[in-house]
Amino acid sequence: MAPACTPETIARIATLLKDTNLHDLLSPQNVIILKDSATVEQSLKTLASKRILSSPVVAAPDADAKPPGCGCLAPLFAPAPPGAHWPQEKGLAGNHQILGFLDVRDVLSSFLAELEGHGNLPKMKMLQKMRLLEEQGSSFATTAIKDLKVFGGDGDFLHTSEAAQTSVLDVIVNGLLNPKERCAADTLQLGAHQGKHIVTGTVHRVAIYDNHFRISNIISQTDIIKYIFMNKGELGDLATKTAAELGWASRPVVTLGPDVSAIEAMLLMNQKQISALAVVDGVGKIIGNFSVSEMRTIMAEHFGALALPVGEFLALEHGTEFQGYSHIHEQEVVQSKGHKFITDRIARARPRTPGEEVGQNLILVTPQATMIEILDKIVSHRIHRVYVIDELERPVGVVTCTDVVRLIISLVQPAALPASRPSSAKQLQQLEQQEAEQQQHDQQKDADAMQQ
Numbered sequence: 001m002a003p004a005c006t007p008e009t010i011a012r013i014a015t016l017l018k019d020t021n022l023h024d025l026l027s028p029q030n031v032i033i034l035k036d037s038a039t040v041e042q043s044l045k046t047l048a049s050k051r052i053l054s055s056p057v058v059a060a061p062d063a064d065a066k067p068p069g070c071g072c073l074a075p076l077f078a079p080a081p082p083g084a085h086w087p088q089e090k091g092l093a094g095n096h097q098i099l100g101f102l103d104v105r106d107v108l109s110s111f112l113a114e115l116e117g118h119g120n121l122p123k124m125k126m127l128q129k130m131r132l133l134e135e136q137g138s139s140f141a142t143t144a145i146k147d148l149k150v151f152g153g154d155g156d157f158l159h160t161s162e163a164a165q166t167s168v169l170d171v172i173v174n175g176l177l178n179p180k181e182r183c184a185a186d187t188l189q190l191g192a193h194q195g196k197h198i199v200t201g202t203v204h205r206v207a208i209y210d211n212h213f214r215i216s217n218i219i220s221q222t223d224i225i226k227y228i229f230m231n232k233g234e235l236g237d238l239a240t241k242t243a244a245e246l247g248w249a250s251r252p253v254v255t256l257g258p259d260v261s262a263i264e265a266m267l268l269m270n271q272k273q274i275s276a277l278a279v280v281d282g283v284g285k286i287i288g289n290f291s292v293s294e295m296r297t298i299m300a301e302h303f304g305a306l307a308l309p310v311g312e313f314l315a316l317e318h319g320t321e322f323q324g325y326s327h328i329h330e331q332e333v334v335q336s337k338g339h340k341f342i343t344d345r346i347a348r349a350r351p352r353t354p355g356e357e358v359g360q361n362l363i364l365v366t367p368q369a370t371m372i373e374i375l376d377k378i379v380s381h382r383i384h385r386v387y388v389i390d391e392l393e394r395p396v397g398v399v400t401c402t403d404v405v406r407l408i409i410s411l412v413q414p415a416a417l418p419a420s421r422p423s424s425a426k427q428l429q430q431l432e433q434q435e436a437e438q439q440q441h442d443q444q445k446d447a448d449a450m451q452q
Helices: 007-019 040-050 104-115 126-140 168-176 179-189 221-230 236-240 262-272 300-307 310-317 337-349 371-380 401-415 424-451
Strands: 033-035 054-059 097-103 156-159 205-209 215-220 276-280 286-291 385-389 395-400
Touching (some): 007 168, 007 236, 007 401, 040 054, 040 300, 097 104, 104 126, 104 262, 156 168, 168 205, 168 221, 168 401, 215 221, 221 401, 236 371, 262 276, 262 300, 276 310, 276 395, 286 385, 300 310, 371 401
Parallel strands (some): 033 054, 156 205
Antiparallel strands (some): 054 097, 205 215, 276 286, 385 395
8 A cells, every 4th residue: 555645745756757768777787698508507607706696598599590481591690609698799690589587596496496306305404405405406507597497587678769768667667567467478479498487576677688689788676776765855755754654564574593494495485485584583583684685606516505504504605603503592591680681791792783693784774764764775785675673673574675666656656657568578579570581681682683
């Protein structure tokens, strides 16, 4: 439900989003593009080396590939350059196709699918679990992207000609918040990949491509949030609405203890269709955040580490040791005067930083935090979510970039009718067909000229 804001506020936000062209948010980028023939190991190493979570994927034909409806080789039908990714400056000629996005979660979800039938992970001892993950991970590492069981659902594509006529409001409504139509078309139109697409109700990014299928820019939810924050003066009374007033301080937060294995945490995220879990101690106090972002540098040889408890896994990722096992969590002991004396003494000696147990610096807010304060934390700390906590540091809500974007649209949607656009996937297929027909026409023209 949209918060109660003044008509002036709604009009100002709507005007900001409708009158701003998508091009105004774009800046030069060096987009890494993976090839569908790249293996899991190659792909993860590429993503880790760039410290990114996702990348567009293209399918390149073999050297003997032929264009549709033509019995001869086209001059532009060249094999893909060597390596796991496609050089940005090279266009995709002929029937090279953009398949979608690959992100780390796709890889891990596909790995989880491969583990089905290999035993009950939660009931396995850690060493048994680690051996299984290492054994299965070794063979899974050689799997090509195009053969993954989960792939391509978290991203949309927009032709540069569309982008020039697309407002920020359009790209939010028709791109980021409306992926279901695109994903359904994606399986049919963006390539021959028949993998399972996870549709979570939104996508986190939209790629801009040109007539040569060069991907020049990627616009993300984070970019939208940053733009809104830069124009915070247009938020009117929405800026001072608190997390409690916006309904963000009384929402169920999916949590788990630090002793649950990282691979089980991934299973839970897939089951709940979420991208993060709050890690809490024995009395419910938040001590960490386990999310896909924590997998930014994971590689195939690290799959065995997913057998570690989440607390240890996060601590290792952040170059520290997990402090949780030295803490006492039994309710009777925690509530005793003796325990309170010791913890108070420790707190006096060195104030606790939320997340320090696992090497993280958690960014938390109270239910009284305002909209503008929450946006400030998301933008300044370059994070995807902020947990809302009570006086005991127990999570009572969470605010994600998607939540912010949805809230903004819930205000302006009744007053704004975003121009509907055809699926980018469909336009991509049409452009491919047009280019193939143009090549055939040019070849026939050249052949006729030679005969004369």
